[in-house]
Amino acid sequence: xxxxxxxxxxxxxxxxxxxxRVAPPTDRTFELPTALYGATVALFLGFIGTLAIxxxxxxxxxxxxxxxxxxxxxxxxxxxxxRLAPTTRSRAKSLATFQQEGIxxxxxRTSARDATIQVLILPTLIFxxxxxxxxxxxxV
Numbered sequence: 687x688x689x690x691x692x693x694x695x696x697x698x699x700x701x702x703x704x705x706x707r708v709a710p711p712t713d714r715t716f717e718l719p720t721a722l723y724g725a726t727v728a729l730f731l732g733f734i735g736t737l738a739i740x741x742x743x744x745x746x747x748x749x750x751x752x753x754x755x756x757x758x759x760x761x762x763x764x765x766x767x768x769r770l771a772p773t774t775r776s777r778a779k780s781l782a783t784f785q786q787e788g789i790x791x792x793x794x795r796t797s798a799r800d801a802t803i804q805v806l807i808l809p810t811l812i813f814x815x816x817x818x819x820x821x822x823x824x825x826v
Contacts, residue, residue, distance in 0.1 A: 713776040714768040719784045722805050727761045729809035733816040740820030 731754060738750040768778075779787070785798040796804070 711776070712774045714774070715776050715778045717779055717784075717789045718801070718805065719781045720778050721781050722802060723761070723765070723778075725806060726809050727757065729806070729813045730757045730761075733809075733813045736813070736816040736820055740816075740823060 734750055734753050734757065738746070779789075784801075788795050788797045789801045790796075791801075
């Protein structure tokens with residue numbers, strides 16, 4: 687038969703040992719290949735470059751340099767963050783692995799094509815918007 691023991695009875699016979707704390711593995715890669723990250727940065731810098739060339743004015747040099755520095759800082763800080771302590775064995779997926787496996791999202795597994803479109807749609811639209819603005823300004 688089973689016998690019910692009180693906390694006091696258990697405390698008399700138990701050897702309490704604190705379990706060692708083990709940090710969970712750190713993964714800061716976001717499962718995306720570096721090429722997608724680089725393409726995003728290139729499209730944003732391309733937008734700024736397009737506007738700088740299209741609206742080239744000596745008075746606008748400093749604002750465009752500041753914009754470019756913001757983009758570099760905005761993408762550079764997370765790139766550095768992925769390499770900070772604690773050291774981790776996780777690495778960004780290679781492009782081939784990404785194409786084979788896709789990526790896990792909150793809504794399930796997404797293919798590489800769909801994930802690439804989701805990641806690059808906004809930077810591409812912004813770059814196209816810059817081209818359209820410069821074209822309209824040149825024609826007017």
